[in-house]
Amino acid sequence: MSVAVGSKPSQSEDLRNLTLSGHVGFDSLPDQLVNKSTTQGFCFNILCVGETGIGKSTLMDTLFNTKFEGDPASHNEPGVRLKAQSYELQESNVRLKLTTVDTVGFGDQINKEDSYKPIVEYIDAQFEAYLQEELKIKRSLFNYHDSRIHACLYFIAPTGHSLKSLDLVTMKKLDSKVNIIPIIAKADTIAKNELHKFKSKIMSELVSNGVQIYQFPTDEETVAEINATMSVHLPFAVVGSTEEVKIGNKMAKARQYPWGVVQVENENHCDFVKLREMLIRVNMEDLREQTHSRHYELYRRCKLEEMGFKDTDPDCKPFSLQETYEAKRNEFLGELQKKEEEMRQMFVMRVKEKETELKEAEKELHEKFDRLKKTHQDEKKKLEDKKKEIEDEVGAFSKKKAAVQLLQAQQASSQSTKKDKDKKKFLPFLKHPKTWRPLLTL
Amino acid sequence: MAEPQSKPDPDPEPKTEATVTGQDLFGYVGIESVLDQMKRKAVKTGFEFNIMVVGQSGLGKSTLVNTLFKSKVSRKSCNPSFEEGISKTVNLQSISHVIEEKGVKMKLTVIDTPGFGDQINNLNCWEPIMKYINEQYEKYLKEEININRKRKIPDTRVHCCVYFVPPTGHCLRPLDLEFMKRLGKVVSVVPVIAKSDTLTLDERQRFKERIRQDLWTNGIKVYPQKEYDEDAEDRILNDKIREKIPFAVVGTDKEHQVNGKNVLGRKTNWGVIEVENVAHCEFANLRDLLIRSHLQDLKDVTHNIHYETYRVRRLNESNLNGIGLSASPLASMNGTAVRKESESNL
Numbered sequence: 001m002s003v004a005v006g007s008k009p010s011q012s013e014d015l016r017n018l019t020l021s022g023h024v025g026f027d028s029l030p031d032q033l034v035n036k037s038t039t040q041g042f043c044f045n046i047l048c049v050g051e052t053g054i055g056k057s058t059l060m061d062t063l064f065n066t067k068f069e070g071d072p073a074s075h076n077e078p079g080v081r082l083k084a085q086s087y088e089l090q091e092s093n094v095r096l097k098l099t100t101v102d103t104v105g106f107g108d109q110i111n112k113e114d115s116y117k118p119i120v121e122y123i124d125a126q127f128e129a130y131l132q133e134e135l136k137i138k139r140s141l142f143n144y145h146d147s148r149i150h151a152c153l154y155f156i157a158p159t160g161h162s163l164k165s166l167d168l169v170t171m172k173k174l175d176s177k178v179n180i181i182p183i184i185a186k187a188d189t190i191a192k193n194e195l196h197k198f199k200s201k202i203m204s205e206l207v208s209n210g211v212q213i214y215q216f217p218t219d220e221e222t223v224a225e226i227n228a229t230m231s232v233h234l235p236f237a238v239v240g241s242t243e244e245v246k247i248g249n250k251m252a253k254a255r256q257y258p259w260g261v262v263q264v265e266n267e268n269h270c271d272f273v274k275l276r277e278m279l280i281r282v283n284m285e286d287l288r289e290q291t292h293s294r295h296y297e298l299y300r301r302c303k304l305e306e307m308g309f310k311d312t313d314p315d316c317k318p319f320s321l322q323e324t325y326e327a328k329r330n331e332f333l334g335e336l337q338k339k340e341e342e343m344r345q346m347f348v349m350r351v352k353e354k355e356t357e358l359k360e361a362e363k364e365l366h367e368k369f370d371r372l373k374k375t376h377q378d379e380k381k382k383l384e385d386k387k388k389e390i391e392d393e394v395g396a397f398s399k400k401k402a403a404v405q406l407l408q409a410q411q412a413s414s415q416s417t418k419k420d421k422d423k424k425k426f427l428p429f430l431k432h433p434k435t436w437r438p439l440l441t442l
Numbered sequence: 443m444a445e446p447q448s449k450p451d452p453d454p455e456p457k458t459e460a461t462v463t464g465q466d467l468f469g470y471v472g473i474e475s476v477l478d479q480m481k482r483k484a485v486k487t488g489f490e491f492n493i494m495v496v497g498q499s500g501l502g503k504s505t506l507v508n509t510l511f512k513s514k515v516s517r518k519s520c521n522p523s524f525e526e527g528i529s530k531t532v533n534l535q536s537i538s539h540v541i542e543e544k545g546v547k548m549k550l551t552v553i554d555t556p557g558f559g560d561q562i563n564n565l566n567c568w569e570p571i572m573k574y575i576n577e578q579y580e581k582y583l584k585e586e587i588n589i590n591r592k593r594k595i596p597d598t599r600v601h602c603c604v605y606f607v608p609p610t611g612h613c614l615r616p617l618d619l620e621f622m623k624r625l626g627k628v629v630s631v632v633p634v635i636a637k638s639d640t641l642t643l644d645e646r647q648r649f650k651e652r653i654r655q656d657l658w659t660n661g662i663k664v665y666p667q668k669e670y671d672e673d674a675e676d677r678i679l680n681d682k683i684r685e686k687i688p689f690a691v692v693g694t695d696k697e698h699q700v701n702g703k704n705v706l707g708r709k710t711n712w713g714v715i716e717v718e719n720v721a722h723c724e725f726a727n728l729r730d731l732l733i734r735s736h737l738q739d740l741k742d743v744t745h746n747i748h749y750e751t752y753r754v755r756r757l758n759e760s761n762l763n764g765i766g767l768s769a770s771p772l773a774s775m776n777g778t779a780v781r782k783e784s785e786s787n788l
Contacts, residue, residue, distance in 0.1 A: 021512045036739075280476075286479070301589050
């Protein structure tokens with residue numbers, strides 16, 4: 001039985017639109033999709049770039065209606081470093097993992113040429129981490145904690161004139177990597193009419209320098225209108241405050257001055273409400289999507305091309321790619337072989353060296369052994385000589401001793417013969433009985 | 443770029459103080475509007491769903507699909523002049539339509555498998571199907587590892603495979619077992635008892651138990667798989683479903699009058715079998731499972747589990763052979779990483 005596959009699907013290019021004759025029920029699909037994400041939670045990462053003391057932390061607190069922990073930074077940092085802090089916020093049933101990244105020490109150095117570098121490196125590092133995860137063989141993308149920066153709030157100092165060159169340079173470096181939203185910080189220092197001039201100056205400078213800031217999406221009907229009206233007010237002039245002041249009969253976030261009260265949430269006073277709308281309530285999802293589909297894809301493309309992988313058009317033959325791959329592979333294998341050879345050489349050399357060393361050591365040892373042996377023999381000989389001497393002496397001594405003993409014995413015997421003689425003289429007198437009798441008859 | 447006179451802090455590593463504290467918000471921020479944003483975006487991009495129906499001819503596959511989606515989506519309806527004959531080979535045909543309901547657009551693709559199990563010798567009749575499924579994974583994988591890839595990769599992977607079991611009333615046949623065993627590893631299989639109006643309720647119950655027994659004995663995992671239950675809620679829900687599978691369904695596209703109402707049903711001399719009546723058959727349960735509650739889950743399981751399994755297997759293969767995947771940065775990267783490690787340990 002021939003198991004041929006008619007697997008080229010007869011897919012009609014122009015898909016027919018069918019009408020349903022009843023309620024099927026897949027209109028619950030968006031809800032299903034959203035439910036899944038709700039259980040997982042959302043990630044949102046904001047990067048705040050601005051000089052020390054410009055109000056980054058305060059603005060974050062005001063935006064998210066909470067007091068984030070952290071001490072104000074000093075002005076003595078030797079370089080720019082990024083400090084990231086993560087928080088879990090919960091509102092009704094939505095969990096948000098918010099990460100705020102602060103640039104500590106930005107604009108404080110005397111030489112600010114490299115101030116943007118740590119920022120760019122950080123953003124790239126997050127992309128790299130995601131890319132590595134994506135390219136792994138065994139990967140788990142669906143519960144990966146996304147640390148890529150979704151929005152960058154660039155704090156412009158309220159000089160009232162124009163952008164600083166540091167701002168321009170930094171924004172130019174960042175615009176292809178992250179969604180930049182420029183905001184004018186501490187906007188309560190600028191008067192209304194100056195503000196308008198300042199804003200247009202900034203926007204024209206951005207345009208003339210080719211800085212691409214984040215464009216609020218206007219393709220969807222529901223949000224197009226609001227986004228279009230808001231875009232006119234860019235950059236947003238914000239005032240941040242976490243202190244509450246009594247206004248009228250309710251408490252509102254505001255800054256109290258002797259000459260009046262600047263209300264944070266009053267649209268006539270500052271654009272904070274607009275920023276909050278745009279950032280959170282309307283475009284959060286779009287910011288995340290842009291980060292993933294534009295900035296991350298660009299990074300990925302550049303990185304992969306850097307590594308030498310080329311792509312061809314989809315309808316091109318795969319052979320050229322095969323060739324590139326094969327060529328790369330061979331090149332790599334050749335390198336590997338070379339390295340292997342090198343290592344082997346090194347290994348052999350080392351072994352030789354060690355061998356000669358050991359041989360020398362052996363020789364030394366032999367010599368030492370011989371020397372020692374010789375000394376030992378000398379000693380032994382000496383000792384034997386001594387021994388012999390002593391034995392001779394002992395022999396001589398014993399002879400002498402014997403001679404002395406003999407002499408003594410002779411002397412002793414000569415004395416005892418004298419005694420005997422005396423005894424002999426006397427004894428017979430004792431033994432004769434006549435001599436006795438007179439004694440006994442008494 | 444001039445060399446800096448005063449070298450800035452060389453340590454660009456951010457001190458990620460992972461102080462994840464559950465903050466209480468002092469006022470309304472508006473985070474939950476992200477849900478609406480997501481929904482709007484999802485509705486704008488539309489959904490895709492690919493369903494495959496497998497079973498012998500005459501089991502009512504096309505009719506069931508038509509009933510499920512309440513429109514003429516199946517192959518038969520599209521080619522009315524098509525002569526229904528026993529084909530010599532297993533041909534896979536996929537038809538796509540766009541259906542819309544309450545603003546939600548869905549591109550539905552139905553993949554039909556005429557000729558399955560129809561020959562005298564059915565050895566390896568599952569192979570064309572496996573091949574098709576793997577081809578779709580391959581297509582997706584190729585697109586994903588492209589350097590210049592599309593924003594939205596067209597998803598032709600089979601999300602769900604509905605397997606039609608003939609209503610013999612006894613047990614699963616060797617062909618069924620063999621097929622489900624093989625396919626259960628690459629795709630989510632949902633078995634249904636076709637033309638179940640030939641079984642009485644008792645017979646149906648016994649048959650189902652028998653089928654569940656057979657599945658369990660042979661180690662066949664059908665959707666929803668126990669291992670992929672994420673939390674207790676899911677488990678409870680899915681357990682209820684698992685008690686009822688395989689669903690006994692009846693399909694029809696004709697309407698009849700019952701008690702003054704128009705219902706979808708099959709009219710016989712002894713009564714009308716109402717398709718959407720849960721007392722009569724379990725079509726409504728199947729529809730709820732497939733469409734109303736688990737459609738997204740089916741897609742997720744396909745993407746996160748079956749596709750990833752395929753990807754792992756494929757990348758390991760291409761590592762070993764050095765062929766196949768064009769522009770495989772992954773293969774080289776992973777290969778080089780492994781080799782570099784082994785070299786440094788020399």
